Amino acid sequence: MSLRLTIRPTDRRESIAQFLDKVGDFGRFVASFFRDGFRRPWEVRELLRQMDEVGTRSFLLTGVTGLAIGAVLAMQSRGTLIQFGAEAMLPNMLALSIIKEIGPVLTALVLAGRLGAGIGAEIGSMRVTEQIDAIEVMALRPLNYLVVTRVLACVIMFPVLTVWTDALGLFGGYLESALSSQIDPRLYLDTAFTSIRFSDVLADTMKTAIFGGIVGMVSCYLGFRVRGGTRAVGQAAMQSVVASSVLIILADLFVVRLSLLLFGDIAS
Amino acid sequence: MKPAVRIVDLHKSFGANEVLKGVSMEVEPGKTVAVMGGSGSGKSVLIKHVVQLLLPDSGEVWYGDKRMDLLRGKELDDQRLTIGYLFQGGALFDSMSVAENFDFVLDRHTSLTLAERKDRIEELLTWVELEEKFNASPADLSGGQRKRIALARGIALDPKLMLFDEPTTGLDPVSVRLVSDLIVRLRDELDMTSIVITHDLLCAEIAADHVNFLFEGLILESGTLDEVQRSDKPELRNFFGG
Ligand SMILES: Nc1ncnc2c1ncn2[C@@H]1O[C@H](COP(=O)(O)OP(=O)(O)OP(=O)(O)O)[C@@H](O)[C@H]1O
Ligand SMILES: [Mg+2]
Numbered sequence: 001m002s003l004r005l006t007i008r009p010t011d012r013r014e015s016i017a018q019f020l021d022k023v024g025d026f027g028r029f030v031a032s033f034f035r036d037g038f039r040r041p042w043e044v045r046e047l048l049r050q051m052d053e054v055g056t057r058s059f060l061l062t063g064v065t066g067l068a069i070g071a072v073l074a075m076q077s078r079g080t081l082i083q084f085g086a087e088a089m090l091p092n093m094l095a096l097s098i099i100k101e102i103g104p105v106l107t108a109l110v111l112a113g114r115l116g117a118g119i120g121a122e123i124g125s126m127r128v129t130e131q132i133d134a135i136e137v138m139a140l141r142p143l144n145y146l147v148v149t150r151v152l153a154c155v156i157m158f159p160v161l162t163v164w165t166d167a168l169g170l171f172g173g174y175l176e177s178a179l180s181s182q183i184d185p186r187l188y189l190d191t192a193f194t195s196i197r198f199s200d201v202l203a204d205t206m207k208t209a210i211f212g213g214i215v216g217m218v219s220c221y222l223g224f225r226v227r228g229g230t231r232a233v234g235q236a237a238m239q240s241v242v243a244s245s246v247l248i249i250l251a252d253l254f255v256v257r258l259s260l261l262l263f264g265d266i267a268s
Numbered sequence: 269m270k271p272a273v274r275i276v277d278l279h280k281s282f283g284a285n286e287v288l289k290g291v292s293m294e295v296e297p298g299k300t301v302a303v304m305g306g307s308g309s310g311k312s313v314l315i316k317h318v319v320q321l322l323l324p325d326s327g328e329v330w331y332g333d334k335r336m337d338l339l340r341g342k343e344l345d346d347q348r349l350t351i352g353y354l355f356q357g358g359a360l361f362d363s364m365s366v367a368e369n370f371d372f373v374l375d376r377h378t379s380l381t382l383a384e385r386k387d388r389i390e391e392l393l394t395w396v397e398l399e400e401k402f403n404a405s406p407a408d409l410s411g412g413q414r415k416r417i418a419l420a421r422g423i424a425l426d427p428k429l430m431l432f433d434e435p436t437t438g439l440d441p442v443s444v445r446l447v448s449d450l451i452v453r454l455r456d457e458l459d460m461t462s463i464v465i466t467h468d469l470l471c472a473e474i475a476a477d478h479v480n481f482l483f484e485g486l487i488l489e490s491g492t493l494d495e496v497q498r499s500d501k502p503e504l505r506n507f508f509g510g
Contacts, residue, residue, distance in 0.1 A: 041376065122363075126361075129357050129359060129362075130355040130356070130357060130359040131359050131360075131361055131362075133316075133321050133355065133359065134353070134355060134359040134361075136321065136348075137319050137321065137348055137351070137353045138348070138349075138372075138373050138376075138377070139344075139345035139346075139348040139349050139377070140373075140376060
């Protein structure tokens with residue numbers, strides 16, 4: 001018997017079929033989430049624990065990210081704005097880009113990294129150590145206890161964390177401006193919000209609830225489907241991050257297009 | 269007497285891997301039946317069918333007068349609540365303390381008050397001689413301790429049937445004896461019916477009233493441990509090293 005490693009070339013057709021299989025399976029997973037997830041028993045305590053896990057422990061991460069991006073954005077844009085004699089528009093521009101796009105997407109992507117990996121690995125290792133089977137044998141619902149709580153926690157906490165990141169992003173922009181061109185905080189805030197409608201803030205913040213749903217659902221799904229050992233768990237964690245991130249960006253494209261259709265552009 | 273568990277001509281494949289090829293066995297109420305066999309012979313797959321963690325490709329799984337493989341929803345839950353399961357690796361929830369592992373079931377399935385639940389948990393822990401581990405985290409337990417805690421969690425709701433997946437594998441001889449004696453006490457003191465999967469001769473010797481030997485997806489031999497050990501089939505001689 002030969003123990004030499006033979007590396008099998010992947011058959012492309014097979015992998016496309018497998019991919020489609022997975023998509024179909026994910027569809028069924030989502031369907032069962034909506035069909036069976038919102039029934040008794042309500043796992044309220046676990047939901048709160050997950051909200052704490054998703055939220056409280058992400059404040060530092062998203063806060064620092066927001067602060068840094070706000071400052072960098074101010075630095076990068078000032079030069080261009082000065083060229084056009086529009087430096088006074090800086091707060092305006094910052095608020096617009098942070099609240100409408102950078103804040104929500106950046107928050108979601110940072111959280112996809114932290115939570116996708118965390119959820120994928122945790123659920124995956126619960127699967128391989130038979131903890132999920134144990135819940136089922138106890139006549140309890142892994143879907144309610146593990147999946148619904150995590151997905152809801154993400155849906156609720158993503159917008160909250162986005163508001164927080166936006167605020168720190170604006171603050172970062174202000175700090176940078178204050179250091180390089182003394183600006184009055186009141187003036188900064190006033191200018192920042194002149195060109196922003198509340199409906200925009202609301203829509204752009206709430207779209208992250210969809211991103212949260214994506215992260216929770218994808219990571220739980222990939223964790224649930226783990227088979228094998230620790231290697232498979234690592235794979236699930238990695239795939240959760242990758243798949244969530246890609247889907248967030250695609251969903252953003254879709255949501256922005258849709259909201260432009262529904263609410264019209266800011267300029268109009 | 270009517271058997272407590274009756275498995276009839278059970279077939280199960282995973283893709284091209286044919287794991288069970290027509291297994292039939294019975295367990296009489298109040299008896300402990302061991303399922304022995306080599307690694308990968310399908311022992312875990314077999315008992316997972318008894319609680320419908322897996323569905324058969326064909327065959328029947330009777331528990332009392334219910335077909336476990338056909339039950340759904342509330343009816344399935346009701347039957348599952350009368351069955352305890354010790355998983356091969358224990359399957360303790362490692363995000364919770366030992367006490368929370370018990371409370372997870374007790375809180376959701378009984379109307380006991382907090383104080384009563386605490387008493388019950390202490391009683392169960394005393395029973396496996398690990399009362400000092402009440403607040404411990406599963407990660408800090410040894411393999412043998414984890415198995416005993418998992419065993420205690422399995423019987424938390426007073427099941428009528430207990431399924432043990434390798435309760436003694438990887439334990440030292442003293443712990444093997446301890447756990448095997450616990451299985452015997454469940455039968456003698458609480459009149460519990462058990463299916464014990466094991467490769468462990470000592471465990472089978474102490475606990476089993478009857479032994480089924482599973483080989484390549486079929487029950488190859490069935491009888492008392494003595495009878496099975498004395499079988500002259502080469503596969504069994506090989507397994508028992510005789
Ligand atoms: N969910 C599953 N999906 C696919 N194959 C599985 C699944 N569960 C078990 N198998 C396969 O079934 C076969 C029997 O597995 P099983 O776990 O029942 O063995 P076992 O007799 O319990 O062995 P051990 O003593 O090592 O625990 C193995 O080849 C395993 O790969
Ligand atoms: Mg096994």
